[in-house]
Amino acid sequence: MDKVLETSEKISSMEIRGAGRIATAAAASLRDFSKAMQTESLEDFNLQMEKAADILLKTRPTAVSLSNAIRMVMKYRTEDLPSARLAVVLNANRFIENSEKALERIGQIGSRRIRDGDTVLTHCNSLAAISVISTAHKSGKKIKVIATESRPRFQGITTIGMLDKLGIETELIVDSAVRSVMNEVDLVVVGADVITANGTLVNKIGTAQIALCAHEARTSFMVAAETYKFSPRTILGELVTIEEREAKEVLPDISKYSHVRVRNPAFDVTPHQYIDLISTEVGAIPPEMSYMIIRERLGWEMEEDISD
Numbered sequence: 001m002d003k004v005l006e007t008s009e010k011i012s013s014m015e016i017r018g019a020g021r022i023a024t025a026a027a028a029s030l031r032d033f034s035k036a037m038q039t040e041s042l043e044d045f046n047l048q049m050e051k052a053a054d055i056l057l058k059t060r061p062t063a064v065s066l067s068n069a070i071r072m073v074m075k076y077r078t079e080d081l082p083s084a085r086l087a088v089v090l091n092a093n094r095f096i097e098n099s100e101k102a103l104e105r106i107g108q109i110g111s112r113r114i115r116d117g118d119t120v121l122t123h124c125n126s127l128a129a130i131s132v133i134s135t136a137h138k139s140g141k142k143i144k145v146i147a148t149e150s151r152p153r154f155q156g157i158t159t160i161g162m163l164d165k166l167g168i169e170t171e172l173i174v175d176s177a178v179r180s181v182m183n184e185v186d187l188v189v190v191g192a193d194v195i196t197a198n199g200t201l202v203n204k205i206g207t208a209q210i211a212l213c214a215h216e217a218r219t220s221f222m223v224a225a226e227t228y229k230f231s232p233r234t235i236l237g238e239l240v241t242i243e244e245r246e247a248k249e250v251l252p253d254i255s256k257y258s259h260v261r262v263r264n265p266a267f268d269v270t271p272h273q274y275i276d277l278i279s280t281e282v283g284a285i286p287p288e289m290s291y292m293i294i295r296e297r298l299g300w301e302m303e304e305d306i307s308d
Helices: 002-012 019-036 042-057 064-073 081-113 127-138 155-165 175-184 207-217 232-236 287-298 302-307
Strands: 119-122 144-148 169-173 187-190 201-204 220-224 267-270 277-280 283-285
Touching: 002 019, 002 042, 019 042, 019 064, 019 081, 019 127, 042 064, 042 081, 064 081, 081 127, 081 220, 081 277, 081 283, 119 127, 119 175, 127 155, 127 187, 127 220, 144 155, 144 175, 155 169, 169 175, 175 207, 187 201, 187 207, 201 207, 207 220, 207 267, 232 287, 277 287, 283 287
Parallel strands: 119 144, 119 187, 144 169, 187 220, 220 277
Antiparallel strands: 201 267, 277 283
């Protein structure tokens, strides 16, 4: 269980960050735990696996990629211990492999929307969004990227480092400069932490403002997301929990103030009306088709969901 606790701490502290990385780290953690667990009882194995899954699940309440990954890994029904171990390992490896393939496919599909000479704006640090951008670059299209700092965790610094290594011309801006540069932008490409049943996007704080600016400037806004970032429970009307993180991320010396409260929501909500396209590994879809992705791709059953 020590390795599970270590992984959960890394996810909680954002040492492991990004919806896709969180999901694959959790899947790998459950796989490794199942292989290392010392038990001769299937009942004990199941109890320990559920406990490990619950620990990981509570680390980042907004990230549906985490809950979907855990659910896919834990979806096993066996009558003996060896079969249970094998099922968990196979489920986890399948999820990780499919996640890697999904990024490549998203890049291939989304990059077709980028034209030679385009300027692309991106926010935070999304492997799916970077796959779209890098695939366009590798195909020979001459593009420029504008990346936001993405405060308060400055994930944009990670993004510009990745783009720089790829040889892509990049500019870094503070988040509040988005409207100032939007008229220079041909396409906005962002990732996703959650996509709801009606195509609404929950993503890194600041995304909604960027979408609003893009809409006002008539700039196309694309979301790049693996299908496991779609939220099945929103079909039932469940709201997405917006994680509030520690004040010290915004104001490290908060204790010196007596009458100041710092709010630090990690995510915001972008209405589907501001999204032109969602690029997934199964195709480019309008946000209104999100319901079909949940029902057909994720395979969730309403009866099963209600009984949870």
